[in-house]
Structures are given as C-alpha cells and as structure tokens.
Amino acid sequence: MTTDAVDRAELGPSAALVADVFASACSSRAAFETITGKWASLVLLALAEGPHRFGELRRRVEGVSEKMLSQALHGLEREGLLTRTDHGSVPPRVDYALTPLGDDIARRLRELADLLQAAVPTLDESRAAYDAR
Amino acid sequence: MTTDAVDRAELGPSAALVADVFASACSSRAAFETITGKWASLVLLALAEGPHRFGELRRRVEGVSEKMLSQALHGLEREGLLTRTDHGSVPPRVDYALTPLGDDIARRLRELADLLQAAVPTLDESRAAYDAR
DNA sequence: CGGTATCCACCAAGATACTG
C-alpha cells in the first residue's frame, strides 16, 4: 500500500483497513476496475454457477466476443480470482473456475445483480421519466 | 423483459425473477453496466457516506474529471439511483444524494470494495506471480 | 475446441476553454 492510504486510514468507514479504493494508486482500485469491467463482472457471475469451458462462457455471456472473453479471463486470472485448467487433451478442454476469493466477490456481484433484476420495473420507469424531461 | 429471459426463468439461482443480467437486451444489464462503470461505481461509494456536492465528489473520487463526473452523475440520476437537488442559490449549490435503491446498491458495492481492500496482499501476490511467468 | 494475431472504427475520456 501507499503511505497516502496509510495516512488516510483513520478517516473513512473502512477505517481499520489500510487500502483505499478511492486512491487511484491503490491495488484495490485496480482490482475493483478489473472486476467491474463490462465483461469481467458477467464472467464472474457465470462462474458463480460453477466451472465453465471457454465456449460455454461465450454462450452464457450474451454479446461477448472471443477476444473480449479471453481478455477478461486473463485479467481475472491475473488478479487471482479464477483458475485456468488445461486438460491438454485432444480436442482441447480448458476449464475456468473461481478461487475462494473470486467466489466471495462473485457472490456480492450476484446480490447486486439480483437487486437490479428485481428493480427492473423501477429502473424502466426512472429512465422513461428522465428521458421524457 | 424478453421472452428468452422468461423461458430461462426456471434455470438459474435467480429462478423466481423474470429479468436476466446475462441478456444483453434486459434493462437490468444496462443498469448493471451503468453501475459497474469505472466512475459511477466510485461515485456511488462516495455517496454511500452521505450527500455530496459536485466539487466534493470531484475531490473524493481521485482522478475523475469534471466531464466524467458529470456524465456519471447524469447516468445514475437517469437510472433513479440518486437525486440531484439544485438549491438555486448564488453561488450555486447542488447536492447529490442516493435514493433508497441507490443506497441498497451502494452498500453492496461497499462490501465488494471492503473485500478487495482486505485482499490487497493476496491480490498483489497473484499479480506478481502471474506477471513473472 | 480454444484460443491468438492483426487490422480498423469508433467512442470514451482527457485537456482546455467558456458560461450561468
């Protein structure tokens, strides 16, 4: 962590923690941006339902391209949120699964998604009202 | 909602819900993308600590430009996650505050951020290990 | 099947300047 974040450690609601998502240099912020990325978040959500193969993810996450999926997968693997298992067989088989940390995070994302899914009518109304102005 | 999502309603953990974040046409997905946007998520986190003025948010969310902040604010207001209160005074004073739904969402994001902040050592290690390969 | 490589278009986003 940076010393800036240490200095600020007594201020926020996350007082006991040294890290700070608001700090642009903090690695928690970088991880936060990876996770909240357009595709990465949906990949995490998909993997929360169990391990998936590349093609399965491609189909599950509607609209993702191979390139973006590959990129998201690498990013999440880098942050240690998922594991990649290449079975080295022919035809190839590669499984992606969440690590414990990844699973924790995915669960929160799931709650968020559930909240949003339940709020769809409210959301649609707000948007319509805003656009009508 | 799309009929596809209705058809899929009995499959996932969100079985009871008709909406589906995985569906690119579902409004919950649009909201999900707004919320998980780079700046919007940090704005929500900041507002979870109480109402803020424009300038306060600008300072709190390290690295955000006026343009991006303004944009994020409009997006969140559109989704009905925050309210904008213009006091119409001179000098101008405008307050941004979360709606109940916005607050629900922000709380989940806070949990996510806390998880990440606590995991910083793990995160740093994973990243270093991955980059070393 | 599970990707990578390359090219390209577009737009997100920064910088700057200006206004109510």
Add this chain to the structure above:
DNA sequence: CAGTATCTTGGTGGATACCG
C-alpha cells in the same frame, strides 16, 4: 461553484483470419 462545449486522441472492442 457547478457545470457545458468543443476538440483531439488513445485505447476498447468488433471483425476477420489463422494456429495448436
């Protein structure tokens, strides 16, 4: 103070083609 307007550019992401 609280923004909007305009310009410019770098990176995101789509399409296509190809490889182990």
